[in-house]
Amino acid sequence: MQNNGNGNGNAPPQVRDKTGEFLKGHPPIFKHSTDPLQVDDWLHAVERKLEIAQCDDRENVLYAAGQLQGAALDWWESFRFGRTEVNPITWQEYRNAFRSHHVPAGLMKLKKKEFLALKQGGITMAEYRDKFIQSSWYAPTKVEDDDKR
Incomplete structure (x- = not known):
């Protein structure tokens, strides 16, 4: 010791x-x-x-x-x-x-609307996933748990 x-x-x-x-x-x-x-x-x-x-x-x-x-x-x-x-x-x-x-608050609202209206459309699943993850920063209460995501 x-x-x-x-x-x-x-x-x-x-x-x-x-x-x-x-x-x-x-x-x-x-x-x-x-x-x-x-x-x-x-x-x-x-x-x-x-x-x-x-x-x-x-x-x-x-x-x-x-x-x-x-x-x-x-x-x-x-x-x-x-x-x-x-x-x-x-x-x-x-x-x-x-x-x-x-x-600006207006931009935050716009980004949240964009997130809520996000659709896969003509992009790949990987691109959609990446866009979803990036955009979710603007709507944290919408993705706070797995059920909401």
């Missing part, structure tokens, strides 16, 4: 470097986009990196906000300092505020 100097022979728990794990995945930077769909692409990419790094809610917000620059960073600073709520910003709150600022 190895003694690490604490008298009980147990090794100290290893602390994970979540910041390093997150950054090692090369999360994309977001400055501004005139294409609202790129906003969702950025959000998806960052969420994947956060999940891989196993970040908690607070870390999700901090690390994602750390990937903002330019106009997007200006939005974040304004949002953060203009908030009257005393509780920490949750990931869901960040995500919703980020999307509502960068993606």
